[in-house]
Amino acid sequence: MTAPQRLHDAPLADAAGLYRTVRLIRRFEQRAIEMVRGGLIPGGIHPYIGQEAVAAGVCAALRPDDLITSTHRGHGHVLAKGADPVRMLAELAGRETGLNAGRGGSMHAADVGVGIYGANAIVGAAAAIATGAAWSHRRAGHDLVAVTFFGDGAVNQGVLLEALNLAALWRVPVVFVCENNGFAATMRVEAATAGTITGRAGAFGIPAVTVDGMDPQAVLTAAAEAVARARAGDGPVFLECLTYRFDAHHTWEHVARPRYRTAEEIAEGAARDPVQIQAARVPEPVRVRIDAEIEELLDQAQRFAAASPEPDPSGALDYLYADGLRGRAGTA
């Protein structure tokens, strides 16, 4: 096993590093979708396919001790920030060996040790958590930055707008990253959003940049500037990454088949593929080696997940309280 367990073991920000990250996310998601179909991942997933450049570019601009909060569509962020893909896949499969010991799953995957404060299943909810986390670290004298990822659907959530205000008011080192993939679940952004997305940041005096979210290098360049500004104490920055989701909002769509965009539209959106864009920047021998390493790593991850034990039902409410408090059982 020669492939790095954590992406941070390899350089992230060079062309090969960005390629490794987007390719890993793509293949991870493709395999995870297969595992959903095979019944190995309960509940389904929100695939990140098509949006890989955002996670890869932003996280390549971060230090290992920087923090992120993620979303229901969070696998890409978690992998790009440096969680172990093997334990991540085990988490999706609900295994005791998973990142969250099988207690969180796809929508709550977290790895606090590498600054991943967790995916969050309520749209926009994590922005205020990230703001408080960054404020607390700054108060303690740490110069770290928090990135909060959210989708275009979150820009009409009150708590996100309130968090923008608090972060701007106190110059908290937070980078707000909006992944505008054009749809809030099945609702088009034009149908959901009055005004503009970056205009919301402007209303709070937060500098906002719109970037090509299909190009990992472009995202990295913009994110590096944003992170540097936040780290320097100049307050929050807002990045809008224009991207496109190639697959379903949730794997349930593969069954329910809601019609909210045409095959032609999807094909057009997928014509610019972040994995291909970055692949073109990497010499073929390097790419071939990276691809092989990723397949080997994911083979290992799938074997590990399948071989790992499911949590013992007697521990279903383990970790509910920090002090181990046990409430009464459901039967007297």
Add this chain to the structure above:
Amino acid sequence: MPILSYLRALNRALGAEMERDPAVCVLGEDIGVAVSNVTTGLLKRFGPERVLDMPISEQAFTSFATGAAMSGSRPVVEFQIPALLYLVFEQIANQAHKLSLMTGGQVKVPVTYVLPRSGSRVGWAGQHSDHPYSLFAHVGVKTAVPATPTDAYGLMISAIRDDDPVILFAPAGAAERRENVDYAALAPVPLGAGRVHRPGTDVTVVAVGHLVYDALEVADELAASSGISAEVFDPRTLYPFDWAGLAASLRRTGRLVVVDDSNRTCGIGGEIIATAAEQMRLIAPPKRVTRPDGAVLPFSRGLDLAVQPSASQLRAAIEAVVTAG
């Protein structure tokens, strides 16, 4: 002995913990000038980095506290109005409370939420008079409702030191209470430990928060008028609940009345009676005195009072339970 008021006890506990532990900070609306009297003097003592006046953004500052708690701070969040808890139920019940389990124990969320003057203040009408402690016990957030200044002090200390979210309701009906105390004897009160305020042999009266005072008055009256010996049990925390303490009391009395400032359906009083019926010794059917089902407190003084549990209702319930069975 010095006299300690209830709100001064909370203030004293908060100040003592901020002095002891630099991670403790307090945030809320109008706390710099201490509109609710809980944060009096703290801004001057500890500065604006630890006493944070918040804009009217309850949802953001509640989750801000969660993020800060995950990152080394121990925030105390003050809400001036109990109904604001409905606005931030997502942030408390669905975020702060769930993060420890959902992350497989990777994070702790040591936040304390304080509700000065919860319940009715008479005349504050429909949206400022609720007492939603049962909701938090229901979802499993550690929930304290101290009745006395000493317990307010001790439970506030324990709440701040606890590594999980804890919500502390300071009932309006108890907030003006005073007590003679020996400052040196003030101590933490563990979560989950009830207290017998008045021993008795005929009936156990479980009283929540400020209703402890009504229960004590009624117990004294009934002792004088009818020779009834009522034991008054104050759970002090509703989650975790001191079931062993209640069982011990019922072993002495065998009869149970609960007085609870919740709406009747799914209020904590129903849970107390259900548990006693399932697991404890009862020699007569129990009774509870609560707000009516689905109550919205009406504005006019007489209407407001008509909806709150009253001493006369409690007296009637005790008499009925003592003579039944």
